[in-house]
Each structure stands twice: as C-alpha cells, then as structure tokens.
Amino acid sequence: LMAMNLTSGLIGAEAKGPIGWLIWDNPSKLNALSPGMSEDALSVIDAYAADPAIKVVIMRGAGRKAFISGGDIKSFDKTRANAEAARLAREAPGKLRHGMLNLEKPLIAMIHGYCLGGGLGMALNADLRFASSDAQFSVPAALRGIAYAPEGLKSLVDLVGPSVAKDIMFSARRLKADEALRVGLINRVLDAEDLEAVTVAYAETLAANAPLSIRASKFFINQLGLERAQRDEARMDAMQREAENSEDFKEATRSFVEKRKPVFQGR
Numbered sequence: 001l002m003a004m005n006l007t008s009g010l011i012g013a014e015a016k017g018p019i020g021w022l023i024w025d026n027p028s029k030l031n032a033l034s035p036g037m038s039e040d041a042l043s044v045i046d047a048y049a050a051d052p053a054i055k056v057v058i059m060r061g062a063g064r065k066a067f068i069s070g071g072d073i074k075s076f077d078k079t080r081a082n083a084e085a086a087r088l089a090r091e092a093p094g095k096l097r098h099g100m101l102n103l104e105k106p107l108i109a110m111i112h113g114y115c116l117g118g119g120l121g122m123a124l125n126a127d128l129r130f131a132s133s134d135a136q137f138s139v140p141a142a143l144r145g146i147a148y149a150p151e152g153l154k155s156l157v158d159l160v161g162p163s164v165a166k167d168i169m170f171s172a173r174r175l176k177a178d179e180a181l182r183v184g185l186i187n188r189v190l191d192a193e194d195l196e197a198v199t200v201a202y203a204e205t206l207a208a209n210a211p212l213s214i215r216a217s218k219f220f221i222n223q224l225g226l227e228r229a230q231r232d233e234a235r236m237d238a239m240q241r242e243a244e245n246s247e248d249f250k251e252a253t254r255s256f257v258e259k260r261k262p263v264f265q266g267r
Helices: 037-050 073-079 083-102 118-124 150-160 162-171 177-182 192-208 211-224 233-244 247-257
Strands: 011-016 019-024 056-061 066-068 107-111 114-116 128-132 136-138 188-190
Touching (some): 011 037, 019 037, 056 066, 056 192, 083 118, 083 150, 114 118, 128 192, 136 177, 150 162
Parallel strands (some): 019 056
C-alpha cells in the first residue's frame, strides 16, 4: 500500500486480502466526525484507489455502538463560528465525498448502532449500506439550526425520494433499521453478530467479479443521476469499448465453455 500520512489518530486502515477497511476510530465520542478525520479518510481512500490488490472498500466505525454519531458538536464553536468558518469546515468533507463517489471500486458502509447527521451523510457516500438491526438513522439539522448542504441532500433524495427526504429532514426523527430498509435508505439489515461476516462475504463476491464491469456500472449509474448535459458520454462509450475488448470478456466466455469459474484480471 502506498504510504498514508494519517495525522488525526482517529482513522484506521487495514487491508485484508482484496478488501480495504476504513475505520472511523473516535470511540470516546461514538466516532463523531472531528477535525482532521476527513483529510485522513481521503488519504486512505486515495491509497486504496491506487492499489490494484484492493478490489472493494468497507468503512465502519470502531466498536459496535456507532458507525458515526454525527459531528463533534464541541468543535462547532471553532468550526462553525460563522458562515466563512463553516465553509472552510465543509471543504475537507466535500473533497472526501468527491473521492468516495469517484472511487472506481465498490464502497460499502457497514453500520452498527448510531448513524446520525454527518454520519448518515458519510454512509450516503457509499454505494451500499449494510446495517445491524440495532442501527438508528437521523439527520438532526432541524434541531441544530443547520441548513443541510444540497450535495448531501441530493444523495438522500436519490435514495428515498423527495417526500421521505422531507420527512427525515423536517422531523429530525430517528429511523430504526427496519424502517430505513423499507424506505430504501439501507440495503440490508442483519443481526449485529452476523453483520461483519455477511458484509465480508458479500465484498469477497464482488472482489471475484469483473472489475471493468463493476467500474463501468458504478460510473454509469452515478452519471445517470446527473442531468443529461452534465454526463460524460464519451467516457461512458470508451468504458463500454474497453470492456468489449478486454481479456476479462474473453475469459468469461472461455470459462463458461470450459465449465469453470472465471479468473478476472481487470483488463
């Protein structure tokens, strides 16, 4: 792995086979997002993006009490003293969001316990969200006097639709895992005991699939969320041609004829 210069002491990284783990590690504050964490998390994401051995990234909170419980409110005095301070405080999370959405590998959020405010925003940067049955979700902006940033809201609206998004934002209420699943906020609910094993098994399934195909699907689906004029049609065409001309496409056909599992190289 390329060197990660992590300075906050609140972000962990661990590569296990084809899976790269990103760990929100601020347990004394239920993994609240504190200054320096977004910058470190982006270093980890960039390192995984550059490492061909890593096929899937999973992010989680340290322990089982919380994924991320929100922003570190004690730091708001400094980070949100006024509109200009708030703008600067948003820059690093904005870059991180961009890095996660543009990561060419699947990103899964594995969610135990609290997933609140900026924590839910972070989970929305992932492609998929697997949660424990005790997980709780909310955006308490309406209790804090915050106008939640439009970029984060777009992810929410794209997932659950405008009316459910308004319910979540207007009421600031907490959704339990079963409701979060029903409205489409998360993909799966599992017992806390099973969450990690099931998430890892799923990630390993993705890791064995054709990387060019997954990369194209992630890029295309994200592009389809944009207005047509903003889409990179040329890059989508190029990615389709790349897949059609790839060794992996030939290997898939060959392995089917030979009645064996394909071995994909990502080229």
